[in-house]
Amino acid sequence: MTTNDSRFVSDRQIISALGSLAASAPVTLPERVFARWASAPSRLGEVFVAFTGAGVQFVRSSESVHGDVEEFAQEYRARFARPLQQAGTVPAGVLPALRGRPARNLRLDLAGLTAFEQAVLNATRRIPAGQTRPYNWVAREAGSPRAVRAVGTVLARNPVPLLVPCHRVVRADGAIGQYTFGPVHKEELLRGEAVNLDEIRSLARHGVHYLASDTTGIVCFPSCRDARRITPAHRQGFNTLAGAVAAGYRPCRTCRPGVEELGA
DNA sequence: CCCGTGACACTCC
DNA sequence: TGGAGTGCCACGG
Missing domain, CATH: 1.10.10.10 (Winged helix-like DNA-binding domain superfamily/Winged helix DNA-binding domain)
Structure with missing residues (x-):
């Protein structure tokens, strides 16, 4: 396989090398003082995004700040006590994440939070x-x-x-x-x-907050990927996790509706 | 340090 | 069946 040939550098190696470059890059004074902002499209329309070299710090919909970047900047400063400077684009991973796609390379700057x-x-x-x-x-x-x-x-x-x-x-x-x-x-x-909010609400109205399969003996949250594939004939509804466990079901390892000890 | 406040949950009628 | 009351924990003033 060409990609395993030692003469070639794999994507993984390149990404790893770039990663260490970024980590060792000198932090300039303006970079320490200013955070930066840019606007981007999202599922809720335009959003404003504030970020540092470490990652994204703050996101607000344009709507929530009345389309006013100045209001966004004020909100940001009130919470992070740092001035903002405009940037051309948002950091890598932000655009797919704003569209609801999981982005492995998205970095968040959560320092300063408890x-x-x-x-x-x-x-x-x-x-x-x-x-x-x-x-x-x-x-x-x-x-x-x-x-x-x-x-x-x-x-x-x-x-x-x-x-x-x-x-x-x-x-x-x-x-x-x-x-x-x-x-x-x-x-x-x-x-x-x-x-499927309608189904979740309908189940909840009937007191059902968990779904189990009597073929696998596993109980899930109704929205769990695995719960959605339970054949209707084998689907059992439960009000509480304890009730499902008492009936012999164990909590799903994917959606983790409760502690394993309950199921063991 | 105490006290009030919450994008909640559970228990009762 | 659902709404009030109570418990809870982390924060901020």
């Missing part, structure tokens, strides 16, 4: 497109299972909406919950990712 805030945002980041998770799931994944309300507080101040997909965090009772840019946009985003 450990808890970072844990919440990182857990939220692991929710796949087209799926939802409840606030209590984020709390558990973030290592503070009882800090459910605190999760809401953190997400309410998510500095990088869309990039950290907080629109995928919904209430455990099936309601959609609140959103930085308003619940209407939250619903738009989820529908755009083909989340």
